[in-house]
Amino acid sequence: MLAGEDITSLLHRHVDGDREALDQLIPLVYSELHRIAGAQLRRENREHTLQPTALINEAWMRLAKGRMPQLENRAHFLGIAAQAMRQILVDHARRRKAGKRDGGLKVELNPGIAADKQPDDALLALDGALKILERNDPGKARLVEMRFFGGFTAEETAEILQLTVDSVRGQLRMAQAWLRREMVNEINPDVANPDNKTRT
Template sequence: MDPAAEVTRLLLDLTNGEPAAADRLIPIVYEELRRLAAHYLRDEHAAITLQPTALVHEAYLRLVAQAMPDWESRSHFYGVAAHLMRQILVDHARRHRSQKRGGGQVTLALDGVVALVPMKSDDIVALDDALSALAAVDARKSRVIELRFFGGLSVEETARALNVSVGTIGRDQRLAEAWLHRELSRGES
């Protein structure tokens, strides 16, 4: 069976109360989650104290600690996992930043897609603050960025997860990147 379809089937089994589904699901999703975690931590100062395996394990613990959501698909699962990893990185960055003296202004140039990750701890906090502000204005655009860059989903997977067209995802992504660039540039001045 196709791994993506297998993940979706196992998530549905898990949602329907089949406990053995979790045992079969973990080995399938673990490597993908670890790959995402390694991507987030590449060139990240937090990587000195936070390894990809620890990030995946913390995300997994948070996933199983919450009330079991109705997993709709593989994209939904990875989106939730990506959100949790983002929160873990932001929490870690905030703790790290609070230990420093001063604080100063955070600067981050957001020139296209690649600039969103990887980032330094202060950059992650600034991006999280900007994404939260964007979510208050337009939740879907914030979710597009989260799914695409923190979740590692393709444009097509993001469109399916949000139940919109691929063209809408493209437009939302471009507008969200421009909005984030503006917000993050304000911290530079």
């Protein structure tokens, strides 16, 4: 485990545009989030529900070791944590699919979800579409991560990123429509583009 000053200096380097700092931060935040989520899921409270935002805040408290973080650092951290949450879910979906192909029993399926509604394919398609969006418009991809993987409300996202709520809502609306079309297009190109025109 790194000391508090290490994560703060990594965040500083990331803010200054150091790509390597991000490569170190993501796995650090990933493992911390994973550890906290795992510990909470092992508790015997059947009603217990994890809030991604609560997980992220707890990870921040632990990693920053109680130091008073600069606001700018915190915003960057929350964005990175939302990215790590996305990675946790995507990795889980990939592992489970691999397990199924092996005929293995590595992960217990939730019987509450019907077999034809397994969300893994949809999640992986969303992840693939997000990767394309990242290249076209990285800002929107980050917003989608904050909102949907980090669990932050539109208002919280606006506050963290210092945008107006209207801007966040508008950008998310556009991003979602684009992503949905991209996901459908991946599965069935003729449905997504009936006139067979190239997408923007």
